[in-house]
Amino acid sequence: MSVRSPNWVPYLQVAPLSLVFLVFLVVPILTIVVVSFFDYDSTRLLPDFVLTNYEELLSSSITWRTYGQTLEFALITWICTLLIGFTVAYFLAFHVRSTAWQTVLFLVCTIPFWTSNIIRMISWIPFLGRNGVLNTALQGAGVIDRPLEFLLFSDFAVVLAYVHLYTLFMVVPIFNSMMRIDRSLIEAAHDAGASGRQILWNVIIPLCKPGIAIGSIFVVTIVMGDFVTVRLMSGGQSASVGLMMINAMSLLQYPAAAANAVVLLILVLMTVALMIRVVDIRREL
Amino acid sequence: MRDGRRRPLSFYLLAGFFGLFVLFLYGPTSTIVLLSFQGPSGGLTFPMNGVSLHWFGNLFERQMVGDFAGSLQRSMLLGIVTMLVTVAVSFAAGLAFRKRFRGATLVFYLAIASLIVPSILISLGIGLLFRVLEWDPAWYSSAFGAHLSWTLPFGLLIMFAVFNRFSPSYEEAARDLGASPWQTIRHVVLPIVLPSLIGVGLFGFTLSYDEFARSLYTSGTFNTLPLEIYGMTTNVTTPVLYALGTVTTGVSFLVIALSLAAFVVIRRRRARFGSDAGRGV
């Protein structure tokens, strides 16, 4: 870098950011770790160093089942958002040739984002319900003779809502990667006689890996920590790790929730560590 | 779309897919819009009960429970302050990261961690922290911090993207012409990155305005709008919530249309008069 200024300047510039992360990220997470070893009674935290919270958590089959369920949601959502997100990004990057159009189409995709997540979620309910828009339409068209029950208050509904809420998180980084691909590479592959499919598979997808990784990190981590969507869309019929924590907290069992939080955190960090090996995020932006 | 070549079949297939995707995005939104035009005895589900503008009027009246106005004000204020702080802090940090300094990698990984740690954990952690310290959480302190922990990483990543594409030759030229470091930033760097900063700001505002999980245990006495909506769903069974959604979507359309128009006007002006960098716009 070639800008001459005193050595202490970057430290000053980065100080506010570091301070926020210290106070509102590092310290709270450390608090959670500390509290997870506390004991508790029906209302109070009892500072202590006990492992009972972890024992209770890890020895229970419910915990494993819930984690399994959460990971399953994350995986299915990841596959769906990846396929849809990649296709949409591909269309925007390679088939829409003017920047103005790209911008307009992008904005069209982002507008629903401005409505509160909660309102957007509850709006699925009249759409998918037993007497909802979709069932009424399908019955009207004679496609089905009785309403489809699985559309709402089911795992299907949960995944649908996730895909609806988070696909855009996949589109943006993948699109960004695609726009950075040197178009002459594709021309060269074309001239060398590669088919469209081969170009996609051997040129575009490898070069999009960073974008895919960034999008995946977003989608997977958000789904793993979610509790609102699962509760609303499954009608309380499915559980997730976040919901388990919320339930524990609502009964003031903070240390139990904290232990669960620590386990979830470790899992999330491991998942992300796996993904991050594919990509150097700083270089890729 | 002025392109000489004929479009391949794949274009139409993909365009169709994109159209379906947009439909999918707007499907539930359109449900909300429809249901918000119900008559006075309307509910939250189909079948519809009459057609009227009743619930839009009702939106501006006081509900039986809850307080749209107060919580909207809080969310707006919080969103705006979060936006300004996010822009300033990300910009400064972005400048810092162009140079080498000790701990850069650590700070960067903290930013990534801040993105990936589930919101509910941050919320719980800050709530617990305040509890252990016996401080009182409030929407303008603990919730503000919780929101920043969410918006700043985005801001920082966008700044990385901008500065990765930023040629240092402009600054060198400015320095050769005798500009101080501050003048260089003020008259050279800022005008160039201004559109991205506006993007960071919009992003920051939207994220904060919509944040539910991170406000849950950090907002103290008074609710922000998402919390209020959630609290209201415990007692409000009228389409007034949908009316709010419809209005929000309408306003977003408007804001985006205006921004686009402004953008086009600025570009035309710049095309006509050359860059206005250095004139202190």
Add this chain to the structure above:
Amino acid sequence: MSEKKTAGPGRRTMLKGTAALAGTALGSGAIGGFPTIWGQTTKNITLRQFGTGVSNINEIADKCKADLGITLQMTALDSDAVVQRAVTQPNSYDIADIEYWMVKKVFPANVLQAMDVKKIKYFDKIVPIFTTGKLKPDSVVAQGTAPSTVGFVEGAGSTKFAKGQTGWFTMIPTIYNADTLGIRPDLVGRKIDSWKDMLDPKFKGKTSILNIPSIGIMDAAMICESAGIVKYGDKGNMTKAEIDKTIDFLIKTKKEGQFRAFWKTFDESVNLMASGEVIIQSMWSPAVTAVRSKGVPCIYQPLKEGYRAWGGGLGLAKHLSGDKLAAAYDYINWYMSGWVGAFLNRQGYYSAVLETAKANMSEDEWGYWMEGKPAKGEIKSPKGVVMEKPGAVRDGGSFYDRMGAVSCWNAVMDEDRYMVQKWNSFIAA
């Protein structure tokens, strides 16, 4: 908190700036050491109240302002958040509008202060459910966390619940009701008279219960007991074995697809019923009213095993003192003086002091809501919307019929921790 410091002009200006930012919450001493900006009379006192949406109603705040000059700032939350806020942020509120099962968790945390019954104007007129526990002298106290069991503490600063009546009251009862099953008479197609009707295979995929553990477990217990699946020593305080049996049965029922959903909030229950997703479910009385007001038939069906009851009240935050405490007492005395009671009764809830509420209702209203008599004229909601036509009779009959047939109260058990784990397993199954 001392709030009588004087401040220099510089500090005063700064304070105004902060106050503009931070709203008026500062006066409560939420931030230590700041002087208050307003004069020290009840007229200008602000009380911050929070609770579930059930009774945090804006009209009550308006009326309170008009009658007493006290500004009430209401915050509505869902019931999970209420318990947490009560215990973990004791300085964030002045008045806690909470339920009796929550008291059992909240009061021992030493965040509320017991009230001196000598300062409670209508104490002697409170429905005895909340004092002696017996609606009539010959009644039996129902199972579960009955309000009378957590109604009194042993002394002024104590957090220990007293066995009998003392001079220190934990909460002013404000609102309570007997809950049962709501049904869609047009869709169930048969007579419903027992909790076990929820298990009818005909209703597969069309039933629902609550997903608030302390309440849902009581629903489940009512169902299990009436179907003869579990015999309970005390439904309101189950043993581990009883909890296991109950939850195992719930899991089995869930896997068979009997339930459509588990609802957590008022609106969810209304939507499930109004949209026809569910035709029989555990419900709250005003939710039934809300379904009806949308033109959908819905009945609040009395059942032979009796009702599951709940009650809510107002607690005073520990930190209240001086003028604020005096204002809080004024407020609760005003609350029981009749206007609010009538307001709540007109929504199908019950108020704690019947005599004063009666004075604020018309004879016809009182007859319909409280005495089980057929309505003579139209029965209107507090908002003036017609709810019932002349001739209508309230489901379940009179106040004494309904509150006299309470089988159990929403409960916090000794095995609470275990119960919640099991409940989570049921939801996760």
